Amino acid sequence: MDTVAPTGARARTRRAILDAAVSVLSKNPAASLADIAVAAGVGRTTIHRYFPERTDLLTAIGVYLLERIETATVRARLEEGAADAALERVCQEYFELGDVLQFAFENPQMQEWTDWETETEADKALERLIRRGHAEGTIDPALPPSWVAETMWALLYAAWQHTRTRQEPKHSALNLCLHTLRKTIRTG
Known part of the structure; x- marks a missing residue:
């Protein structure tokens, strides 16, 4: 598997x-690496140079997703x-990741990827934000x-x-x- 972060x-x-x-996999989970190569505009051997096995590709998709969440x-x-305004901004950023996140949520092959359970820096930042909202009174401390985080993800999925x-x-x-998030987190 490609372990060094590539550049250029x-x-x-x-x-x-x-x-x-x-x-490709979101439309057809059984698609071949050759199908993916065609969609990417590369040869099948190029795919294999980056991802020798299908499991390597799926693992890389999971890592890529976590990187995109971190960037967002x-x-x-x-x-x-x-804090409530910042929560809306993060929700907007995550909304733009819809295709890749839906793929990860709905693809049974991705459910086997154990890194989903690891708490990331993005998870920690979101928790700190919500706690700040509790302290400042913009997010209901109850x-x-x-x-709040799970509700945000559920609303994103619904959207x-x-x-x-x-x-x-x-x-x-x-x-x-x-709109629903605002009404859900409001104090009082």
């Missing part, structure tokens, strides 16, 4: 393979402004941080499904998600 063209190729894999968390600037199954525009689904 190698990083772009790796990212193209991972994005193609998510796209940083972009949300959780330390700035009121709602434990784990409940992604709403766009997929009802062909709702993404901005409308995100607005519904944020």
Whole structure:
């Protein structure tokens, strides 16, 4: 498996393979590595150079997803402004990861990936944000941080499904998600 973080063209190729894999496997979990290679615009041998086995590819997708969540968390600037506003920003950032997150949630092969259970820096930052919201009074302190986080993820999933199954525009689904989140976390 590719253990060194690639740079430049190698990083772009790796990212193209991972994005193609998510796209192809979300439509057909039994798709071959050759199908993924075609979608990524690379040869099958290139896929095998990066990911010798299918399990290596699935593991890399999981790591890639966690990296994207971490990047989205940083972009949300959780330390700035009121905690409830920062929670909305992180929700907006995570919403943009819908395709890859839905793939991970719905793909039985990804459920075997044990790193899902590891607490990440993004998880810790989200918990700190919610605790700050409790202290400043912008997030109901009766709602434990784990409940608020799980509620946010459930609302995101509902918004992604709403766009997929009802062909709702993404901005409308995100607005519904944020509106419901605001009403859920409000104090009083």
